[in-house]
Amino acid sequence: xxxxxxxxxxxxxxxxxxxxxxxxxxxxxxxxxxxxxxxxxxxxxxxxxxxxxxxxxxxxxxxxxxxxxxxxxxxxxxxxxxxxxxxxxxxxxxxxxxxxxxxxxxxxxxxxxxxxxxxxxxxxxxxxxxxxxxxxxxxxxxxxxxxxxxxxxxxxxxxxxxxxxxxxxxxxxxx
Amino acid sequence: xxxxxxxxxxxxxxxxxxxxxxxxxxxxxxxxxxxxxxxxxxxxxxxxxxxxxxxxxxxxxxxxxxxxxxxxxxxxxxxxxxxxxxxxxxxxxxxxxxxxx
Numbered sequence: 001x002x003x004x005x006x007x008x009x010x011x012x013x014x015x016x017x018x019x020x021x022x023x024x025x026x027x028x029x030x031x032x033x034x035x036x037x038x039x040x041x042x043x044x045x046x047x048x049x050x051x052x053x054x055x056x057x058x059x060x061x062x063x064x065x066x067x068x069x070x071x072x073x074x075x076x077x078x079x080x081x082x083x084x085x086x087x088x089x090x091x092x093x094x095x096x097x098x099x100x101x102x103x104x105x106x107x108x109x110x111x112x113x114x115x116x117x118x119x120x121x122x123x124x125x126x127x128x129x130x131x132x133x134x135x136x137x138x139x140x141x142x143x144x145x146x147x148x149x150x151x152x153x154x155x156x157x158x159x160x161x162x163x164x165x166x167x168x169x170x171x172x173x174x175x
Numbered sequence: 176x177x178x179x180x181x182x183x184x185x186x187x188x189x190x191x192x193x194x195x196x197x198x199x200x201x202x203x204x205x206x207x208x209x210x211x212x213x214x215x216x217x218x219x220x221x222x223x224x225x226x227x228x229x230x231x232x233x234x235x236x237x238x239x240x241x242x243x244x245x246x247x248x249x250x251x252x253x254x255x256x257x258x259x260x261x262x263x264x265x266x267x268x269x270x271x272x273x274x275x276x
Contacts, residue, residue, distance in 0.1 A: 001178075002177070002178060005178050009182075009186050012186070012190060013186070013189055013190065013193070016190055016193045016194070016213050017193055019193075019197070019209055019210070019213060020193060020194075020196060020197030020200065020201065020206065020209075020210055020213075025203075025205050025206070028206060028209055029209070032209055032212065032213070035190075035213065035216070036216060039190075039216055039219075039220055042183075042186075042220065043220075043223055045178070046178070046183070046223060046224055046227040047227050048223050048226070048227055048234070048235050048238075050235055051219075051223050051234075051235045051238045051239075054238070054239065054242060055219075055242075058242050058246065059216070059242065059245070062246065063212070063245060063246055063249050066249055066250065066253060067205075067208075067209070067249070067253070070205075070253040070256065070257060071205065073257055074205070074256070074257065074260055074266070076266075080266075083267075084203060087201075087202045087203065087267065088200070088201070088202075092200050093196070093200055095199075096195070096196045096199035096200050097196060100192040100195055100196050101192075103192060104188060104189065104192050107184075107185070107188045108185055108188075111181045111184055111185055111188075112181055112185075116179040116180075116181055117179060117180040117181065117228060118177040118178070118179055118180075119177065119178050119179065119180055119183070119224070119227055119228050120177065121177075121178070121227070122227075122230050124226070124227070124230070124231075124232050124235060128232040129232040129235045129236060129239075131232070132231075132232040132233060132236050133232075133236045133239065136233075136236075137233075137236050137240075140236075140240055144240055144243040144244070147243060147244065147247050148243060148246070148247050150247070151246070151247030151248070151250050151251055152250070154250075154251040154254070155250040155251050155253075155254040156254075157254075158251065158254035158255050158257075158258050159254040159257065159258075
């Protein structure tokens with residue numbers, strides 16, 4: 001179990017690094033899906049099968065399909081790749097890399113300075129998750145329903161094409 | 176069989192920082208959005224690991240909320256990206272500063 005955890009952790013980190021270094025958007029998306037799958041494996045090992053299933057179905061299934069369709073609609077060709085290469089110079093990575101490395105070292109020092117907490121793996125069933133979700137966090141469910149509604153309205157507003165032609169009743173007037 | 180909580184939180188931190196580097200370095204909006212997805216996923220991992228440590232379902236509930244938020248955010252952001260690309264024919268975030276209101 002521990003071996004599987006470390007393997008999927010390494011895969012998650014490597015594929016996430018590949019996501020932020022690719023030039024082609026579709027390649028980056030495929031690596032992102034690999035990263036999400038490996039995180040789903042980690043969820044499963046940690047005893048959260050419901051979260052693992054949601055990660056695969058919603059994240060890797062729905063959200064990534066949305067991404068792929070948007071990238072297809074953008075219709076980026078070879079020139080986009082060349083342009084991306086021009087935007088991405090090597091020394092751009094130095095500043096953010098060093099700053100993030102400092103943050104990471106601080107985090108690791110804080111995490112490993114005290115005695116370790118072992119996780120004794122005990123699977124939390126979807127039933128428990130559902131009971132907690134709809135009893136303790138009912139207000140959160142309502143609020144996320146509102147959030148999704150506003151997401152739908154926002155996506156519809158930004159996505160709709162402005163009509164060029166007027167309605168036939170208005171065509172004769174002030175034009 | 177025993178995985179320490181620290182190594183999970185460290186993994187979540189590493190993934191979060193990879194996403195943060197991505198947001199800071201890339202100038203293409205699509206790649207910035209993907210990096211934000213990596214960061215959200217890392218925070219979900221931290222929640223699930225902590226919930227698994229205390230044997231409570233709350234961590235997974237928080238993960239569901241993060242998932243909901245990510246779905247709403249991605250749908251609006253992708254619609255915006257399509258609109259921006261249709262209007263300016265570029266995805267470079269630095270060139271979009273002409274959008275002054």
